[in-house]
Amino acid sequence: MISLPLPILNAALILGAVLIAWRVDLGNRTARNILRALFGVIVTISLVVGLRFGYGLEAVRFLQPVLALFLGPLAYMFFLSFFRPSDNRLLNIGNVHVALIPVLIINLLRLHDTWVMLDVLISLSYIFYACLIIVLWRRGPDALTQCRLQQIANMRVWMIMVAVILTILSIVDGGIAFAFWYWGEAIATMGISWAAVFGVGLTLGLIVVGMRLHGQSDKIAPKVSEVSLSLEPQVNAFLRENHRFADPNLTLDKLAKRIHIPARKISMAINHVSGMNVSQYINQMRLAHAAEMLLKSDDPVAQISEKSGFLTRSNFYREFQRVYGTTPAAYRDQARI
Known part of the structure; x- marks a missing residue:
């Protein structure tokens, strides 16, 4: 041995x-x-x-x-x-x-x-x-x-x-x-x-x-229904009000309880309308909010990451670069040239 x-x-x-x-x-x-x-x-x-x-x-x-x-x-x-x-x-x-x-x-x-x-x-x-x-x-x-x-x-x-x-x-x-x-x-x-x-x-x-590792979630083909078309705007408006999407502790179950809509219906509505799951949908909101703050404020990138709902700076950088093709700092610099 x-x-x-x-x-x-x-x-x-x-x-x-x-x-x-x-x-x-x-x-x-x-x-x-x-x-x-x-x-x-x-x-x-x-x-x-x-x-x-x-x-x-x-x-x-x-x-x-x-x-x-x-x-x-x-x-x-x-x-x-x-x-x-x-x-x-x-x-x-x-x-x-x-x-x-x-x-x-x-x-x-x-x-x-x-x-x-x-x-x-x-x-x-x-x-x-x-x-x-x-x-x-x-x-x-x-x-x-x-x-x-x-x-x-x-x-x-x-x-x-x-x-x-x-x-x-x-x-x-x-x-x-x-x-x-x-x-x-x-x-x-x-x-x-x-x-x-x-x-x-x-x-x-x-x-x-x-x-x-950053796992890739399954892609769901969009199939829009009338119920989904009516529910998705409600969910979207609720999340955007007071930047609720930026809550780092937000879960689908908590969202369902706050908006008084069953979690399954929320999931189906978002999937049908956007072709994304709930996690991807809210992550997109967080990234868009971060990109807007990068252009409109001089706050440090770490502070913007936190205000947008990201738990870790590394996760924010990885997701931002995946969607926008550049780092947050470079994105801000390029927009101001």
Whole structure:
């Protein structure tokens, strides 16, 4: 085995990500707490693997499979918390899974030769929850009513990434379990070492990609109806009044409650009239407002970004350059020449 206990290194990297994620404001307390729990489980698993295979501490072997069973349901419930409150009943799927884990632990204390079957169960759990996350993703961006509008695109990218990671974990975990059963601990330990190398690379990659990726939402073909033609102007006027579109904490659910129109009808009206989803529609308003302020005021770009409803300066610059083909500062300078 590689002399450096890579799972320990991986745990340290993930712990660093946890400290960063701990301060991230997702605008959703439930999601934030679930994310913290998920990262905590991942860190603990990495530490357990490092202690067992890096230092030969066999006393912790019982923790690894038990903790692994929490990964799937926690990842699924994290994304589910951004959907409509009525979908909370679906949390029962994850809750039942979590509730069954203590029962499984009790049975393991009585049956010590079930580790292979437990690894199979863990692999199936990863696949099961990866599929559930894909099902959530297929509902479309406007179903994320509890997510800040400017975070929806990135959230959908993360849903795909997590589903892929769970699938990879299923394959890796299944392969290691087979190696233990067929070749013994020596070969399996080597596989764990290389899996840890992959884990370090994956952790670093996720940190970098998570900061740079900007997901592209699905394009919806416009199909105008009379109802949409009547609703869209109401929504538009409400958003423009007192610059409500610039509220960085605005979600589709909050918009629906304030305007007293069901979220689904708002989504359909905007899609039919503009060909955009709600997130893109409001983002367009924010960018137009920022462009107008750049021309009419001497306020700093950072201040204009904040007044237009953008949470981060990097996101504002990226979106502005995508739409206007230049940076905010260059846009202002060119207009004044």
